[in-house]
Amino acid sequence: MKKAGRQLALVALPLLIAGCAPAAVTTEGRATHDAYNVFLIAAACVFGIVALWLLWSIVRYRRRNDELPAQIDGSTRLELLWTAIPLALVLFLFVVSIRAQNTVLSDPPSRVTIDVTAFMWSWQFDYEGSDTQIIGGPGNVPEMVVPVGVPIHIKLRSSDVVHSFYVPRALFKRQAIPGTTNEFDMNFQRVGVYHGQCAQFCGVNHADMLFRVKVVAQDEFERFLTSGRGGAPTGGGT
Ligand code: CUA
DSSP states (O other): OHHHHHHHHHHHHHHHHHTOOOOOSBHHHHHHHHHHHHHHHHHHHHHHHHHHHHHHHHHHTOOSSSOOOOOOOOOHHHHHHHHHHHHHHHHHHHHHHHHHHHHHHOOOOOSEEEEEEEETTEEEEEETTSOOEEEOBTTBOOEEEEETTSEEEEEEEESSSOEEEEEGGGTEEEEEOTTOOEEEEEEBOSOEEEEEEEOSOOSTTGGGOEEEEEEEOHHHHHHHHHHSSOSOSSSOOO
16 A cells, blocks of 8 residues: 555656646746646646546446436537537637737737847847847857846847747747747846747757846846946846
8 A cells, every 4th residue: 555655646746747837937927827837737638637537437337237328419508518528628718818829819018128139149139218228149148137026028030040048937938030020028026037939959069059037126237237237247238
């Protein structure tokens, strides 16, 4: 019995871990995470109900003699029921998705706009209304400095091939496509340094396309903007 319990824990643990998305650090990411949790809980409930029901009918209707249990056929009520339940579930999850998407795609007025340019093989960050420019290169991981708690508007472009702007802790990824500007907003809620990388295979040095998002207090951000560079050893300032 003890052994069975341990085996069950061994099986359950990876499943539990696989079900965990990292805690998001942006408002948009939190909306995504919340929607994900609703899906997870809905799926777990459906699984639990179906599994229990299945076990119950296996035990309840196991063969005892040659007599058949009551045979139900063409029940309109049952047909309606098992059409209505999944339909309601899908509609509910649709609404949850739309609401999360509205938060992720919302375009709040923001006073910080950063032009992000992906190129083979690094990133360039230009702050609109300022000379501040951060450019990464071989052996130099660029750092996008942003203030905490305010929406940051990002204009994402590519100067050559398709890349992908990915910040795992923001639960957000968007492609940088040549000839197109993809715009989105990110509102970081926690001071810290977050890893970012290109998530689209774009050539031999794709793996070098790393960057960092450095979230700082608002006054520190103002200092960073006026000094032209954040005092960080990364990124080429002007
Ligand atoms: Cu750029 Cu991969």
